[in-house]
Amino acid sequence: MLSSNVMENFNSKIFDCLDEALLVLGKNEKEHVLFALENEYHITAKNIGSNPKLEEALKETLGHSGSAFVIMHTLENIVSSFKISRAYGDNLARAIGAAKKSAI
Numbered sequence: 002m003l004s005s006n007v008m009e010n011f012n013s014k015i016f017d018c019l020d021e022a023l024l025v026l027g028k029n030e031k032e033h034v035l036f037a038l039e040n041e042y043h044i045t046a047k048n049i050g051s052n053p054k055l056e057e058a059l060k061e062t063l064g065h066s067g068s069a070f071v072i073m074h075t076l077e078n079i080v081s082s083f084k085i086s087r088a089y090g091d092n093l094a095r096a097i098g099a100a101k102k103s104a105i
Contacts, residue, residue, distance in 0.1 A: 008050070011104045014082055015097060016046040019055075022074035026067070034071075037062045050101060056093040 023031040038044040042058040049055060059068040069091070076096050080087050083100040 007104060009047070011101060012047055012050040014104075015050040015079065015100065018078035018082055019049065019071075019075050021078050022071050025074060026071070034059070034062055050097055053094055055097075059093075 020031070020035075023034055026034070038055075038058055041062075042052075042054055044052045044055055044058055056068075056072060059071055062068070063071060072091060072093055076091065076093060079085065079096050079100050083103045085096065085099045085103055
């Protein structure tokens with residue numbers, strides 16, 4: 002089990018990866034998505050790395066094309082931030098799992 006400080010830092014880095022990816026949509030759309038994630042799906046900066054519904058929530062909030070774009074950029078940010086392999090394709094949950102292992 003990861004210490005609360007390590008998990009907090011991990012979640013913060015994952016949130017930053019998503020936050021940066023959302024910037025490409027513009028400030029208003031980014032705020033809309035973050036609001037929806039928190040209020041409709043209970044995904045916050047404090048639990049984002051352990052919430053298995055992140056990808057599903059993005060798809061429901063942004064639709065297929067918008068979510069694919071954001072997920073792709075989020076994956077790129079995770080790969081870069083955590084120095085993990087690009088072998089996870091477009092699977093956000095697997096990339097977050099690998100990032101978590103690298104954070105240990």
